[in-house]
Amino acid sequence: MDCSILGGMEVASNGDLANWIIPGKLVKGMGGAMDLVSGAKKVIITMEHTARGKAKIFDQCRLPVTGKGVVDLLITDMAVFEFKDGKMTLIEIAEDTTLDAVKDVTEATFEVAADLKRF
Numbered sequence: 001m002d003c004s005i006l007g008g009m010e011v012a013s014n015g016d017l018a019n020w021i022i023p024g025k026l027v028k029g030m031g032g033a034m035d036l037v038s039g040a041k042k043v044i045i046t047m048e049h050t051a052r053g054k055a056k057i058f059d060q061c062r063l064p065v066t067g068k069g070v071v072d073l074l075i076t077d078m079a080v081f082e083f084k085d086g087k088m089t090l091i092e093i094a095e096d097t098t099l100d101a102v103k104d105v106t107e108a109t110f111e112v113a114a115d116l117k118r119f
Contacts, residue, residue: 004039016071017065019066044073046074047074047075059109069086092118095119
């Protein structure tokens with residue numbers, strides 16, 4: 001499989017993904033997320049940047065990890081991040097936001113691309 005596009009609950013700055021369980025919540029099973037991220041050449045995650053105003057992007061996932069270092073691209077309602085060589089780089093921000101606003105709601109350590117774009 002060339003590419004997997006999945007939703008995420010949390011993403012870490014090293015590309016770890018958590019998207020299959022919230023502790024204390026009843027779930028019927030893991031589904032196939034672990035298979036999808038382990039078999040893909042490229043993994044794209046889409047999610048809201050925050051949950052009730054709180055960060056979902058950390059230096060380390062707080063929820064159980066679906067895949068370690070599997071994320072290549074993270075697309076949120078505020079920003080787009082690229083993951084290469086263990087580094088997280090902000091490559092685009094939304095027209096209606098600012099770099100400071102993205103920093104305020106992102107607990108992960110990240111670099112900013114020299115040619116930061118807007119979407």
